[in-house]
Amino acid sequence: MKAEERISARACGKIREAIADAEGNEVVLAAWLDGEGTVERVEVVSRGDVESAPAVLRQLERVDVVIHNHPSGVLAPSKADLAVAGILGEEGVGFYIVDNEVRHVYVVVEPLPERPLTPLPEEELAALLSPGGPFSAMPHYEYREGQVGLLREVVRAFNDDGILVAEAGTGIGKSYAYLIPALLWGTNNEERVVVSTATITLQQQLVEKDIPYVQKVLGTRVKVTLVKGRQNYLCRHRLAEVLEEGAEDLFTDPDLLKALADWAVSTPTGDRADIPFHVPDEVWGQVCSEAELCMGLRCPDRERCFVLRVRKEAAASRLLVVNHHLLFSDLSMRMEGRGFDTAAVLPGFSRLILDEAHNLEDSASSFFSQVLSPEGVLRVLRRIHSRGRRGAKGVLRRLEKTLGGLEQAGEWIADLNRIAERTEALRGVWLALLPEEGTVRMDGDAVSRCAPGFESLFALQEEILGFLGEVDRLMKSLDEAMKDHPVVQEFLLHVRRLRDVARFCQAYRDRADAEQVYWVERVRRTRGEPSFRLVITPLDPGALLREHLYEAVKTLVFTSATLTVGGSFTFWEETVGLVGMGDRLRERAFPSPFPYEEHVLLSVPTDAPPPEDAGYQAYLSSLLKEVLVLSEGHALVLFTSYRMLEDTYRDVAPVLLDHKLLVLKQGEDERSRLLSRFKEIPASILFGTESFWEGVDVPGEALQLVVLCRLPFRVPSHPVLQARVERLAAEGKSPFYHRQLPEAIMRFKQGFGRLMRRTTDRGVVLVTDSRIVSRSYGRLFLSSIPRTRLAVTHTEGVLREMERFLYPG
Structure with a gap:
C-alpha cells in the first residue's frame, strides 16, 4: 500500500526527517489521526539500530497509531513486531511499518476509530442517592447532602476531562459517590477507570462490599479486577531454578519445597494469599515474581505465567482497584521507558480516582527515588553465581551449559x-561514617566527612565496569540466534541490574542534579544486623507527577478526609504539583455529617508545660495515669516520637496494670494484630507513633478517648524535608508557615479523625500540648477540624469535664 493512502504528506516528511536523524536506523514513532483517519501528527519515541528499536509501550498506549520503519525495505512484520502489535492492538492502537523513504506502508493492525463518549447524566445519578432513590433501601440509609454533592462533582470531572480535588469528611460515604460514576462510565464508554487506595482495608471494602452492592443496585456488570503487586504471585521459572539447584540452601523444612511445588501445579491463581499453609517471607522471596528478574517474552514459562494471567484479566476489565504502591510502580516504569520485555504494571487507563490522597507527596517521593543497598547488590551477584552445598548455582552455571562451555567463567x-568483597567493604566503610541513628544529607561538610565512603563507592563502580566490559566483549562474539536464547537473556537481565548499580554510583558521586536530594541512612537488615542505603530523591515530585500523570490522564479525582489547612487546598496542591492547572482543576470541600458538637469533647489543659520543657514528660505521665484510669481504657494514645512513647510506657504501664488495664504498644507485635487485640479487649490502651495517626478504624465503645501528646510538627532533620525547607527559604518564603505548620495541621487532623468513625460514636480528644491555645498559630489547628464541645482549662477542670462527658447522669 502506498504510504500516502494512510499518512499525510506533512507526516511523511516528518518520518523521513526522523529516520535521517537516526542515520537510517529503526525509529519508533507515536502517531495521531485526523478526522478522516489519516496520520497527521507524529512524534519520535525511540531509536535503535538497523534491526530493532525499543517499543516503549507505556508511552504508546494512548496514541492512535505506532509507526516504525524497516531499513531493509522488507515490510513483513517480524515475530517481535507481531507481539508488540498484539499488545497495542488490545488497547485499540494501530501498528504500521514503513520503508526508509516512506513510500510504502504495511498495516499490521488497524486503529480502532474513536468512538464518541456518552456523558454521565448528573441529575439521574444524583437522584440515585437521594430519598426515594434505589440506594435509600440500604440498611441504615441516611441522606447525605455532601455525598450527593461529591457525586455531582465526580460526574463533572468525568464529563469535562477535569481534575477534582475533594475533601470529604468522615461519614460522607465517598466510595459510593465515586463508584457510581466510575462503574457507569465503564458501562457506557470504552475507557478504563482505576481506583487507587492507600490501605488494604479500603481495597477489600471496595472489592468485597461496595462495588458488588453498587453493581447490584445499578444493574451493571462491569468487569472489575483487584490488581496486586507481582511479588504476591509465584514465578514458575524461579521455582524451577530452586528445584533444580537444590533446596537445602533455602529451606529448613524439606517438605515445604515439595508442598510449594505441588501447590504450583494445582493453583489457578499463584497468589500467595491462596496458599493453604504458611510460607516464611525469606522463602517466598526466593520464588515470587519480581520485575527486575522478569524475562518477559523470552521466559520459557510465559504461557503459564500467573502475573501475565492477572494482567490479561486486568486488560479485559473496565475498573481496576489498586493501591498507591502499585500505581506508582506503574508510573515509575513508564517514566523509565521500560518496554514489553519487562512489562508495565497496569494496562493503559484514562480515568483515575485516587482515594486517601493526603500522602500523595510521600508516595511519589518514595517511588521516584533511586536506592543502592549492599543487600541489593549482593542479591544480584548471588543470582548470577553462588556456591551451595551441591556446588555452583545461578544463571552463570546455566549459561556455561547453554554455550557448551565458557572459557571466561573462572575469571568472571x-x-x-x-565485586562482592567491594560491596561488603562498602558497607563497613559507610557504617563507620554514619551516626547510630538517623540520616545524613550529602552536601557541604558531610561530603568531606564521608570521603572514604565515596572512595569505596568508586572502587565498587570500577570493579563492576570491568566485569561489564568483559561481558560486552562476549556478547559481541555471539550470533543473533544465541543472543536471543532464554538463558542468555536471563543472564543479561542480571547484568543490566549491575549496569544500573554502576550508573547509580556515578550519579551519587557526581551529585550534579540540583533537583535531586542525595542522602544516606542507617538501616537494619531482616535479622537485625546494621546496614545502610544510599538514596537519590527528587526535590519536587510534584513536577514529575504533573508531567507524567496529570497531563496523561483525562480525569483525575483526588479525595481524602484531610486535604485542607484552614479551609485552603493550597498547601497540598503545592506539594503534589497541582497549582497552575487552570480551569481543568476544581476544588470542593464536603464537611463530615457527624454530630461532633454533641458527641465529641475537645480537651486542652492550659497549665500543661510546653513540650520542650524539662518537666513535660513527668506531667504527661502523671496526667495519663489519671486520664486512662478515668476512661477505663478504651484509649488510643498518639506520640510523635518512639522515645517519648517508651518513656511514657515505662512510667504508666505498671499503674494501669494495677487497675487491670492492658497497655499495648507499637513495636511489640505486628500492627494489624495490635489493632485486633485493641478492638477485642475493651479495657485496653494502645500506644502508637507516626503510623497510628492514620488508618486506624475502631468504631464503637472500643475507642472513646484519643490523646494527642504533642502537636505533630516534623523537625526538618530528614534530608529531603531539609532540602525542601531550604528551597522555600531561598524563594523568600517562611518554611514554618509554608511547610512545617500546614504539614502538622494535616497530620493533626488525621489523629483527631481516629475518634469518630460512625455517626453514633462518642468520646474525648485530649490534646496535652498547650501550644494549641497559647500560640497564635493554634487557631489554624482548631479551625481545621469540626466544631466540638470544648474543655480548655486547667488540668483539674479538664478531668472533671471529661468525667461528666464520659459518664453523663
Whole structure:
C-alpha cells in the first residue's frame, strides 16, 4: 500500500526527517489521526539500530497509531513486531511499518476509530442517592447532602476531562459517590477507570462490599479486577531454578519445597494469599515474581505465567482497584521507558480516582527515588553465581551449559567475588561514617566527612565496569540466534541490574542534579544486623507527577478526609504539583455529617508545660495515669516520637496494670494484630507513633478517648524535608508557615479523625500540648477540624469535664 493512502504528506516528511536523524536506523514513532483517519501528527519515541528499536509501550498506549520503519525495505512484520502489535492492538492502537523513504506502508493492525463518549447524566445519578432513590433501601440509609454533592462533582470531572480535588469528611460515604460514576462510565464508554487506595482495608471494602452492592443496585456488570503487586504471585521459572539447584540452601523444612511445588501445579491463581499453609517471607522471596528478574517474552514459562494471567484479566476489565504502591510502580516504569520485555504494571487507563490522597507527596517521593543497598547488590551477584552445598548455582552455571562451555567463567567468578568483597567493604566503610541513628544529607561538610565512603563507592563502580566490559566483549562474539536464547537473556537481565548499580554510583558521586536530594541512612537488615542505603530523591515530585500523570490522564479525582489547612487546598496542591492547572482543576470541600458538637469533647489543659520543657514528660505521665484510669481504657494514645512513647510506657504501664488495664504498644507485635487485640479487649490502651495517626478504624465503645501528646510538627532533620525547607527559604518564603505548620495541621487532623468513625460514636480528644491555645498559630489547628464541645482549662477542670462527658447522669 502506498504510504500516502494512510499518512499525510506533512507526516511523511516528518518520518523521513526522523529516520535521517537516526542515520537510517529503526525509529519508533507515536502517531495521531485526523478526522478522516489519516496520520497527521507524529512524534519520535525511540531509536535503535538497523534491526530493532525499543517499543516503549507505556508511552504508546494512548496514541492512535505506532509507526516504525524497516531499513531493509522488507515490510513483513517480524515475530517481535507481531507481539508488540498484539499488545497495542488490545488497547485499540494501530501498528504500521514503513520503508526508509516512506513510500510504502504495511498495516499490521488497524486503529480502532474513536468512538464518541456518552456523558454521565448528573441529575439521574444524583437522584440515585437521594430519598426515594434505589440506594435509600440500604440498611441504615441516611441522606447525605455532601455525598450527593461529591457525586455531582465526580460526574463533572468525568464529563469535562477535569481534575477534582475533594475533601470529604468522615461519614460522607465517598466510595459510593465515586463508584457510581466510575462503574457507569465503564458501562457506557470504552475507557478504563482505576481506583487507587492507600490501605488494604479500603481495597477489600471496595472489592468485597461496595462495588458488588453498587453493581447490584445499578444493574451493571462491569468487569472489575483487584490488581496486586507481582511479588504476591509465584514465578514458575524461579521455582524451577530452586528445584533444580537444590533446596537445602533455602529451606529448613524439606517438605515445604515439595508442598510449594505441588501447590504450583494445582493453583489457578499463584497468589500467595491462596496458599493453604504458611510460607516464611525469606522463602517466598526466593520464588515470587519480581520485575527486575522478569524475562518477559523470552521466559520459557510465559504461557503459564500467573502475573501475565492477572494482567490479561486486568486488560479485559473496565475498573481496576489498586493501591498507591502499585500505581506508582506503574508510573515509575513508564517514566523509565521500560518496554514489553519487562512489562508495565497496569494496562493503559484514562480515568483515575485516587482515594486517601493526603500522602500523595510521600508516595511519589518514595517511588521516584533511586536506592543502592549492599543487600541489593549482593542479591544480584548471588543470582548470577553462588556456591551451595551441591556446588555452583545461578544463571552463570546455566549459561556455561547453554554455550557448551565458557572459557571466561573462572575469571568472571573471580570478578564477581571481588565485586562482592567491594560491596561488603562498602558497607563497613559507610557504617563507620554514619551516626547510630538517623540520616545524613550529602552536601557541604558531610561530603568531606564521608570521603572514604565515596572512595569505596568508586572502587565498587570500577570493579563492576570491568566485569561489564568483559561481558560486552562476549556478547559481541555471539550470533543473533544465541543472543536471543532464554538463558542468555536471563543472564543479561542480571547484568543490566549491575549496569544500573554502576550508573547509580556515578550519579551519587557526581551529585550534579540540583533537583535531586542525595542522602544516606542507617538501616537494619531482616535479622537485625546494621546496614545502610544510599538514596537519590527528587526535590519536587510534584513536577514529575504533573508531567507524567496529570497531563496523561483525562480525569483525575483526588479525595481524602484531610486535604485542607484552614479551609485552603493550597498547601497540598503545592506539594503534589497541582497549582497552575487552570480551569481543568476544581476544588470542593464536603464537611463530615457527624454530630461532633454533641458527641465529641475537645480537651486542652492550659497549665500543661510546653513540650520542650524539662518537666513535660513527668506531667504527661502523671496526667495519663489519671486520664486512662478515668476512661477505663478504651484509649488510643498518639506520640510523635518512639522515645517519648517508651518513656511514657515505662512510667504508666505498671499503674494501669494495677487497675487491670492492658497497655499495648507499637513495636511489640505486628500492627494489624495490635489493632485486633485493641478492638477485642475493651479495657485496653494502645500506644502508637507516626503510623497510628492514620488508618486506624475502631468504631464503637472500643475507642472513646484519643490523646494527642504533642502537636505533630516534623523537625526538618530528614534530608529531603531539609532540602525542601531550604528551597522555600531561598524563594523568600517562611518554611514554618509554608511547610512545617500546614504539614502538622494535616497530620493533626488525621489523629483527631481516629475518634469518630460512625455517626453514633462518642468520646474525648485530649490534646496535652498547650501550644494549641497559647500560640497564635493554634487557631489554624482548631479551625481545621469540626466544631466540638470544648474543655480548655486547667488540668483539674479538664478531668472533671471529661468525667461528666464520659459518664453523663
